[in-house]
Amino acid sequence: MAVSATSAPVPAPARFDFAKAEGNGIRDFLRTFAVAVRLGWQLEANWTDPLLFFIYSVAKPVSSALILVVMLEVIGGPSGRAFRPFVVVGSALWSFVVSGIAGLAFSILEDRERFRMLKYVYVSPSDFLTVLVGRGVARVGVGLAGAAITVAVGVVVLGVPFDLGSVNWPLFVTVFLLGLWSIVAVGLLMAGVVIQTRQESWSYPEAFAGALFLVAGAVFPLAVLPALVQVIGLLTPLSWWIAGIREALFPGGPGSIGGAGSVFAGAFGHAQPGPLEIVLALMATGAIATLGAVAVFRVSDRRAKQAGLYDRTTGS
């Protein structure tokens, strides 16, 4: 098992160092984080294994997109065809979201049930949260490759028009990083949930992501949803993230947030949000999501400690 990677690659101090014993804020944090990312990488994202690469970065995301493409084909007609690029890109982005969300939660389940390590990770001085987020980030790498490959398949095989020259790179980078933050926050929320639930929670993170799929405008514009559901979508950072990446990759293409008869258009008076609006909305909703997620996680963590949930196994 790759657990030996937890020993930090730092030479032991020759003599007792008070600064080290007391913990060195940001340095400790970064070191823990780096180790956790590496651990996650070795456990989850072993890219040297072609089979795993194929499963996670090709088969799953491309199949998800193909399901949608065939759905459009079945109905046919001009509206279906025009919709294809929208759906392929949205599906690719979504697979990235799912891998990020599921990553953190799986770390909890896996450590608890398979390696029985959770209680040891937990009592080690490295901040539990840092370890978790670090491992989640490692999974995000897998999701990123999946998204890129799906878009590539879309462009090459499915005729999705794409012009690398017209990509709005500053917007892409800004939105991507902000969105990554939000994805990790939602993942943390799920981690907080599965600490409390039982062994068969493997499908929970994806179920939660599946529900967000409905409101995030990934594969259809929010405008087709009932107004109340649209509002929930507008409060979800993932909706803005998807809208922002779409806008960056396909400037001026069909958007998912607004459109005729949408709640957004009704409230703000124009059809689609511009780049600045997207970034601001992403920051605002992302901040709320982060606060909420950290709160849920902390409460769940405290409750788990009190009830001794970290070293229990709970299958049926």
Added chain:
Amino acid sequence: MAGIIDLVGRAGIGPHEAADWSRRQELMTDLRSVRGRAYPRVIGLAREPSWVLFEILLPFLATAAFVFVYRAIGAPQEYVGFVVLGGALTAFWLNVIWMMANQLYWEKSQGNLELYFAAPMHFMSILFGMAIGGIVMSTTRAATVLLIAGLVFGVTFSVDQWALLLGVFLLTLAALYGLGMVLASLFLVWGREAWHMGQMLTEPVYFVSGLNFPVARLGFLGALSVAFIPLATGLDAMRQLAFTDAAFPLGTPDPLLEVAILTVMTVVSILAARWMLITMERRARRDGRLSIRWQ
């Protein structure tokens, strides 16, 4: 202490008589073992209600997302029915992957596997028990998805042959869980890698099984799926029987032929599971792999 001292079961019977069971005793033990293994799953349903949210309501929302895709492109209403039926059957499929296929590996790491083998029942009873418990779980979920979808999206079924539809449904379950039994033994041999194979059985299999669309649309690939993946066969047969009014794309077999395919699948998978268990037990006893050593 009195309890243990008084506890002289089968008084006056020596070890040899105690080891000598009648056919009936053996059969009853196997049947009771099925009940025993199903028990924690059924109990678990009521005990940790988080599954209502995570295994019924949230998956329903994911299914709903596909309904809105069809709505966005103005598809006819029966396609909404296709999606909903697909969503309902996915409940069973997910249960087969996570609570059958991946289960034995988990039981092994927990130390249960050893105790099951050390007990006198046939190990198939454990697999049947797991399956029955799982079916109770997922039937609840599938029924809820159908019910809510019926209310929210106004899905209407047009059924001519109710008995056949019910039969196909039960056969589909048998074939699905039969496959689950095979996978359980297989995944046990593969160990941790199997978890990744479970992932391979989600989206890719959804796609080739025609999760949200008639599988006939996939042409030859669809026909292959109907021949080999019980999810595809059952889904296609049930769609044909539940939406007789729909303009159905041609290309997949008649429901009766699909019934035959499902029957063959069930028989083959149960025999295969039995054979695999026997082989696996022999190999594991030879190689010392019925338990994971933690120390």
Added chain:
Amino acid sequence: MPPLAIEVRGIRRVYSAKPAPVVALDRVDLHVAPGEFFGLLGPNGAGKTTLIKILTTLLLPSAGTARVFGFDVERDTKKIRRIMNMVAGGEQSGYGILTVREQLWMFTQFYGLAGGDGWRRVDELIEAVGLTEQRIQRVSTLSTGQRQKMNLARGLLNDPWILFLDEPTLGLDVSAARSLRELIVDWKRAVPGRTILLTTHYMAEADELCDRIAIVDHGRILAIGSPDELKRRVQRESIFRLELDHLDGGVATLVRLPGVVSASEAAGAIDAATRQTVVMNLVLEDDGVLGQVVGALARTGSEILGLRKSEPTLEDVFVELVGRGFAESDAEAAGKAG
């Protein structure tokens, strides 16, 4: 003649492992009579668990034969499984979501008890092992000691003729371990013919519980016998621990007596700093010499405050047989594993 409870002939077990195959058991022979409480004592990695797995039909021997009540472990697996059960230390079996009662009932089903009989048996056993208060508590919330009591109850559900206990008190505190041992002894005593094979690496546990013990190391049985027999092997002289109020002339006065092999002041004796008493270890050729020693002491005016015969322990036996202590063996095993 009724068959032996355990009959092991020339068992060898090799695990294929990297970098080299591990010989876990090598030419092991063992006979255990029905009704015996038999112990396998040895350090970690000695091969104890391997032998239990072979006898419980979970592992095949690489060579040799083993029988349980006359049933062959390779061929008559079903019959053996009907009359045996097993409990291991630190066992986490079952499903955390069930209560103690439910979990035990589930296991009764695997032994074919009718539903109602199962519940009755479970309730009897819960009371017997003292888990009545925890009976509707979830398994995942039990303490280690409670958990192990429940595991023991599980092992008794089918009223086995032979019970295999693999380090059953592993990780338990002193009082939990004691109460578990008492339960085991009571259960065994209740019906003649109940047989127990226990493995342990706690000397005192083997000494206290077992009628006979096999000392194992590196896959070999080094010695078999009752605890007393084993200890007598290393006991060639009588050793006493003697406490006096004072001793004029020091230990030398005692060494001069005939039959006294050696006398030495014990290190770390009580009140050594204030020198109020003298504590010494006295090695005599045999117990008979003690009378002369006592007489000699009376003549010098020393008052005897305490006199205790030191028994050799199984630890001494092990050191004698293996040439190293138990703790060292464990450290060696740990070093290999790491």
